[in-house]
Amino acid sequence: MHDPHVILKVISKFLVPFIALFAFYVQFHGDFGPGGGFQAGVILAAAVILYALIFGLDAAKKAFPPSWIRIGMSLGVLLYGGTGVLTWILGGDFLSYGVLAHDPTHGQHYGIIAVELGVLCSVTTVMIAIFYAFGSRQPEVNEDNW
C-alpha cells in the first residue's frame, strides 16, 4: 500500500523551508516594508504547524521539541525587557534605545531589532504551544480519515 499523502508530503517538505525563510524576511525587512515580529512569528509558527499537520505531531515534536516552548516564551519577554534593562544600565529611561550606540539613530536601530527578535521568539513559541496543546489532546486521527 503506497502512502496516500505522498503529494502533500513532497510539496510541503519543499514549502516549509520557504515559509520559514519568508518569516525571517518579514522579520528583518520590517524596518523597510510591512512586517515585524508579530507577523514573522506567526508565519514561522505556521511553518511548524504545517509540518505537524502533514507529518504528524510526533515528527513535529522532534523538529521543534516542546521543551523549547517554555524557554522560548520567556526568552522573548526577557529579550524585550532586557533591552529596556540595558538602556537603564546605560543611563537612559526604560526602552530609550538612543543610548545603545553613540549615534542615537543607530541605537534606535539596534533597539528595534532586539525588541522585534523578542517578539518573534514569544509569538512563535506561544502559537506552537497552543497548537501542541490542542493537537495533543485529540484522539489520533486515522491516516485514511482526513
Add this chain to the structure above:
Amino acid sequence: MLLSYVVSPTIILDVALMAILIIVAFSIVRMRSLFAIVMLQGVYSLVSAAWFVSLDAVDVAFTEAAVGAGVSTVLMLAAMLLANRKSDPVPISKQIAPLLVVLIAGLAMFYAIGDMPAYGDVNSPANTGVGMDYIERTTKEIHIPNVVTAVLASYRGYDTFGEAVVIFSAGLGVLLLLGLNGNAGRWTARPTGRQIYPPIAPSANSRLIASRDNIKLSKGSIIEKPSSVNLRKSKNNRLKDKGNN
C-alpha cells in the same frame, strides 16, 4: 465610467468589501456547523485584510492575514476536533439579551455618526494629531522607512512590550491549563487537615454531581471530560458527518 467621476473607485471597493464582511458575519451567527464557522471566520479575516489594504494599512492587513486567516484558523480547527461538530441551537430566550446589547451598542454608534469626521478627512483630529508628527519625526529621529515599525517598536515600545507579555501570558495559561502533552490536570486539591465533611464540589477526579449550579454548566462541553465511550461516539459521528457532506 461616469460613476467613477462621482465616486472614487476605492470607495466602491470599500463598500463592497464591507458588504461582504457584513454578510459573512451574519452567516457566521446563523451557522450551526462549527467547521463552517471556522472556515467563515477565515474568510472574514481575509476579506478584512483586503479591506485594510484598500485603506492603506498594509501592516495591519498583513497581520490580519497571517494571524486571522492563517494560524488562528488552524488553531480553531485543532480545538474544534475536540468538540462536537455542530453547536446546539440557542433558545430564543437566551438570545434576547445579547441582541439588545448589540442593538444598543449599534444604535449608540449610529448616534455618533453625525458628528464623526468625514471618511478620509485630512483635517480630522486623528489625521492632524500625533499621526502626522510620527511621520515627520521618524525620518529625523529613527531613520527607518516604515513609520509603523518605528511607532510600534520605539515611540510606543512599552505598549508592544505589554502585547508581548499578553502573548506570553496566553502561552502560560495554555501551559497551566492544558499542558503540552494534552495532560490536563487530574491532580486533586486536598485540605491538609482532616476533611470533616464529604467534599461538596466535584473535583478533578469525580464526575459532576448534578446540583442547581452546574446543571446549567454541564451543557457547555468544557466541563465534561470525555470518557473513552464519548470519544468513540463522537468519532463515529464525525465520520458520519463527513459521509453526509
Add this chain to the structure above:
Amino acid sequence: MIIAFLSAVVLDSNLVWTEILQICLSCLAIASGLFFVLAGSIGVLRFPDFYTRLHAAGMTDTLGAELILIGLILQSGFTQTSLKLLMIGFFLLLTSPTATHAIAHSAHTANLKPKLGKHSFSKVQRDRS
C-alpha cells in the same frame, strides 16, 4: 480595459514595436485569465456535484490566476516587482493543485460519491478495479 490599452497603442505613436507586443501579449494573457476565472466561477455555481465544482474551482486558482500573473509580469518588465510576481506564480503553481488534490482526496476517503448521471456508481467502481 482592452479599449483603453488599444487606444493607448493607437494614440501614442512613440511606442517601439516590442512595447506594443508586450502590451498586446499582457492584455491577451490577462483577458484569457479573466475568462478562465469567470468560467471557473460560473462552474462552481452551476456544476452538479462536489467533484465537478472542485474541478472548476481548481481551474480558477491555477490557470486563471497564473495567466493573470503572467500578464502582470509582462506588463511590469524586468523589475523587482516582476520577480516577486514570478515567485508568487511559482508558489501558486505548486500549492493550488496540491490543495485541490488534498480536498478531492479527503472527500473521496470520506465516501463522498460523485453524481454520475445514468451510469451507476457501482459499475464505475467495478470498472476501476
Add this chain to the structure above:
Amino acid sequence: MNLMSIFSQWIIEQGPAFLIVLPLLMGAVTAVIPNKGMAWWITFFVTIICTYTAFSLFQHVYFDSFLLYTMGGWNPPHGISLIVDGLSAPILLLISVMAVLTVIYALPASISEIEPKKRAPFYAAFLICFAGLMGMVITGDAFNVFVFLEVSSISTYALVAMGAARDRRSLAAAYNYLIMGSIGATFFVIGLGFLFMETGTLNMAEMSDILSELDGGSRVSKVGYGFIIVGLGLKIAMFPLHTWLPRAYAYAPTKITIFLASTATKAAIYLLLRFTFTVFDPSFDYIAIMLKYLIMGVAIVGMAFASFQAIFQSDVRRVLAYSSVAQVGYILLGIGIATSSGLAAGYLHLLNHAVIKGCLFISVGAFWYRFGITRVNDFSGLFKTMPLTMGAFTLGGLSLIGVPFTAGFVSKVKLILAAAEQDMWWAVLVIVFSSVLAIVYIGRIILFAYFGTPPKINGSILVKNEAPLMMLFPMWTLGLMSIAIGVNAFGIGDSFVSASEIAASVLLGERG
C-alpha cells in the same frame, strides 16, 4: 554615598517603570525555573521590592507633587508616559501590599491547592497579573491602559481556571469570566477609538485638554464615554454586569480570590475615576447626568440587591462575593455624589474594603485549607477548633458591617455624611439598609461558628486545629489594620483619610 541611597534616589527617578518591569521580567524568569520553592522566594522578594518602591513613590507624591515618567525617553503625547499622583499612588501601594500578603498566604495554600509541577508557572502568572494591575493604575496613556488591562485579565482567566484541581466548576466560571471580560475589554477599546477620533491623541492629559477646549466634545465623545463606562463596568462588577464575579470568586484558588477581591475591581474603579474626572470632566453636562443617574442608580440598586442576594447564598465565598458587589455599590455611590467629600468617602471605602475583604477571604481560605469547607452550615462550631482564624474572620466581618471602631465604620460614616450634605436622605437610607443586610449575612456565619456544635469525627469532638502561621500572619495583619483604621491607632486611620482626601482633590483638579 552608599548603595542604598543611590538606590532610593534611582527609585524615585525610575520607580514608575521599575514597578512594572520588575514583576513582568521576573514572571518570565519564574516561568522557566524548575524549582518551585525558588519560584515562591522570587515572587516574595519581587512583591516586597515593589512594595518598597510603591511606598517611596507614595511618600514622594504625598510630600511633593506628582511624578511623570517618560517611557523610552519620548515625551508625551508621542511616547507613553507614566503618572504617579495622589490618585494612583495609594492604589499602587494597596495592590503591592496585598500582593505581599497574598504571597505569604500562598506558600501553605498552594501546597494543598496547586499541582507541584505547576506551581512555578502559577507564580509566574500571578506576577504578571500583579504587574498588569500596577500597569493599569500607573499609566498616563489611554491605550496603554487597555494593554495592561489585557495583561492582567488574561493571566487572571488562567489563574481562576487553576481552581479546577479543587472544583471543576472553576473552569466554567473562568470561561464565563473570559467571555464577559473580553466583551468588557472590547467595549473599552471601542470607546478609546471614539475618543481618538475626537481628539487625535492617546495621552490622557492631552485628551483632557482637547476635550475641555471642545467643551465636552461632540456626540462622538459622548458615545465613547458610554462605551468606556460599560467596558469598565464589566471589570468593576458594576451591578447588572456583575454576573461573572460570584462564580469566579467562589471557584478560583483561594489565594487568587484574595488577590482579585482586594485589588482587581479596585484598579478598575480607579480607571473609572481617572476617565470620568480627569480625562473627561464632571462639568460636562453628559458626565454630570451619567454620574447623577447612571452611576448613582446602579450603586443604589446594586447595594440593596447584591446584599439581599448574599443572604441566600449557602457558600461562604459566594456570600462574600455578593457582598463585594454591594461594596462596589458603596464606592460608586461616593463617586456618584461627585463632591469632594463624596469622592473622598468613596475612595476611602475602596481602600478599606480591600483590607476588609482581604482579611475575610484569607480566613475563609484558611478554613478550606484545614477542613475543606466553604458552606455556611459547615462553619458550625469552628470557633472552638480554629479560634484565631475565626477571630480574624470576626474582625473582618464586623468591619464589613460597619461596627464602630472598625474601618468599615469610618468610611460608611463619611459616605453617609457626604450623602447628607447633598440632602440625599434616600441614599443614607439605602446605606443603612444594606448594612443591616450585612449584619444578617455575616452574622449568620459568625453565629454558626460561635454557637454551633463543633464537628464530630468518629464520635469525638475535633480539638483545636489552627491554621499555620503563614496564614495567620496576613489575616491578622489585615484584621488589625482595619481596627487600626477604625480607632486611628498610630495615625494609620488619619493617613488613610488624608490619602483619600488628596485623591479627591486630585480628581476635582485642585491639586497638581
